Amino acid sequence: MSNYVFLIDANKTPMNPIHPAHAKKLLNAGKAAVFRRYPFVLIMNRVVENIVTYPITLKIDPGSKFTGIALINNLDQSIWGMELQHRGAAIKDSLENRKAVRRGRRARHTRYRQARFLNRKRPEGWLAPSLRHRVLTTETWVKRLCKYAPIASIVQELVRFDLQQLENPEISGIEYQQGELAGYEVREYLLNKWDRKCAYCGVENVPLQVEHIKPKAKGGTNRISNLCLACEKCNLKKGTQDIExxxxxxxxxxxxxxxQAKKPLRDATAGNSTRWALFNILKKTGLSVTTGSGGQTKFNRTRLGLPKAHWIDAACTGVVQALEILTTKILTVKATGHGCRRMCRIDKFGFPCTKAKQTFTHISTGDFVRVELRKDRKHVPSGIYTGRVKTPTDEGCEVVINGFRVTFSAMEDVFKIHRNDGYSYA
Known part of the structure; x- marks a missing residue:
């Protein structure tokens, strides 16, 4: 089943999200209209007095590449899910490209921007642009969802692993030998550190066992630096032998x-730094913010028998007694950015290689449109499609449909349904 549909009244006051079948009835009866496509929001044609809402919990599972978001109602039911794909790697590549171009200008002794690496200080809490992007995009979607749903509290997976308050990047086994979460933090840490493969033979997609690099029979400890993952065959073959x-x-x-054993999980540390920045931002919303760890999330998901997914991990974040999944078709969002301010493309030497960009008032690159093909085109049969504008023209546009570019010489068969906001949706 698809996500529940957001509903607001004529004053844009958020109401309880409704079932897709209920939303269809409101549209057919003319009592509501489409306010926004992504996420899908309906607006009532009247002001609703004395709105009664149930509290909704917004749960977030931040990640370095993907962030999962889920909405949970007061009956412990997941009614809305979303996965947000970040573009941190693209930002890093763009900055490196810009750096190379500026250095090339300085080497040629042409007109260039003065180097400014000795006269600026980084403020407290500074994050690299690729990391800061992860925080800002998540903040954008939290604010957006708060406008369309009566969110009362936020639960965030603050750390992917309990890294001893971030003071010690290695986890000692003694703190995790008691309680229902025993071993979950350690196993989740090892799965990511060793890429879910056997350290000795590299086999994947088989049950893996925690293996002591220096055997316990010969004085080995339970510290992470002495643990790795091994398949049953390699574990039995090694036995109590020294690894040498x-x-x-x-x-x-x-x-x-x-x-690898002595190397801490750098990605987890980078992820934790962005999670703390996000946590401080979420506290400024004025909502109740609680946290949980990645080991606790995995324990909840395993106990409930749920599949692995970013948005399901978000739904399992924090204290979870019971959880019912009411949606399977979630909103998939990819951060694409708004382009750049460059007026034309440049080659690897920094020289312009295309004409200057044109601006159009009727439509822009990245807008979502619904188009009607009246006759078959190459690779695309006739019909009604939804796609994104690739290249606007003076009178029409070029739209990407099923991976192919289709040119429309006029706008009579093109209807804009969603303005480009820096994201692509599926």
């Missing part, structure tokens, strides 16, 4: 495993 003896014929693999 077990991998005596594979010196390169031995060197790689020993280096």
């Amino acid at each position: 003896k077990f991998l005596a014929k594979k010196p390169e693999l031995l060197k790689k495993i020993l280096a």
